[in-house]
Amino acid sequence: MAYLGVNVDHVATLRQARQTYEPDPVAAAALAVLGGAEVITVHLREDRRHIQDRDVRILRETVPHGLNLELSTEAEIIDIACQIRPDQATLVPERREEVTTEGGLNVVGEFARVATAVEQLHAADIPVSLFIDPDFAQLEASAKLGVAAVELHTGAYALASGQAQSSELERLVQAGSYCNELGLRLHAGHGLNYHNVRGVAAIEQMQELNIGHSIMARAIFVGLKEAVSEMKRLIDAASR
Numbered sequence: 668m669a670y671l672g673v674n675v676d677h678v679a680t681l682r683q684a685r686q687t688y689e690p691d692p693v694a695a696a697a698l699a700v701l702g703g704a705e706v707i708t709v710h711l712r713e714d715r716r717h718i719q720d721r722d723v724r725i726l727r728e729t730v731p732h733g734l735n736l737e738l739s740t741e742a743e744i745i746d747i748a749c750q751i752r753p754d755q756a757t758l759v760p761e762r763r764e765e766v767t768t769e770g771g772l773n774v775v776g777e778f779a780r781v782a783t784a785v786e787q788l789h790a791a792d793i794p795v796s797l798f799i800d801p802d803f804a805q806l807e808a809s810a811k812l813g814v815a816a817v818e819l820h821t822g823a824y825a826l827a828s829g830q831a832q833s834s835e836l837e838r839l840v841q842a843g844s845y846c847n848e849l850g851l852r853l854h855a856g857h858g859l860n861y862h863n864v865r866g867v868a869a870i871e872q873m874q875e876l877n878i879g880h881s882i883m884a885r886a887i888f889v890g891l892k893e894a895v896s897e898m899k900r901l902i903d904a905a906s907r
């Protein structure tokens with residue numbers, strides 16, 4: 668059964684809009700766990716547009732298992748990760764102008780840079796996942812780095828509809844079975860919602876889904892614990 672990782676960055680985005688103390692992503696994480704989340708995901712961006720260093724430090728104390736820190740390969744951020752020691756570090760590409768993470772990490776093209784970051788994280792005993800597109804060359808390069816997992820970017824699947832969406836799902840399925848051959852744990856995320864999550868959750872090798880925006884959007888109306896529980900039920904039913 669795939670774990671549900673709830674991304675609480677969006678709570679911090681609302682807080683930062685007023686540069687105040689509420690709503691607190693730490694409180695959101697507690698409610699997400701009560702709703703059934705096994706993993707809490709936060710992205711400490713270089714520009715600190717949502718999650719702050721303080722959030723990650725406190726979450727490390729309040730989320731004893733399953734803290735997943737998304738981060739770029741930038742040395743300053745890698746150093747913070749090595750000090751805080753999340754249960755998993757997910758390396759993602761980062762551009763200041765982007766609204767959200769747009770594509771997967773180019774492990775093939777930036778092999779040396781990614782390798783340096785992975786080595787530093789491994790030296791601090793932090794398991795690493797790489798956020799990549801469902802592309803065989805990226806999977807092979809990831810496996811060469813000895814990482815524990817890859818998180819497949821589901822953005823193209825989420826944006827597509829009809830036959831195009833079925834083709835994108837098939838790409839994810841093929842990438843999933845190749846992960847198995849390469850000995851990589853399979854995670855996925857980005858753009859997943861209550862309508863499109865089933866297909867991805869049903870992929871045989873799927874171990875973790877990281878979902879943020881759709882859960883927070885629903886939480887505004889039904890509350891966070893309920894929104895997380897609803898997503899958890901969908902994932903469990905699909906992966907049974």
Ligand code: PXP
Pocket residue numbers: 674676710737757759767768798818855856857858859877878879880881
């Ligand atoms: N996984 C990764 C690596 C991400 O960067 C994000 C977005 O922050 C997510 C999952 C969650 O995406 P969404 O908010 O679209 O559910």
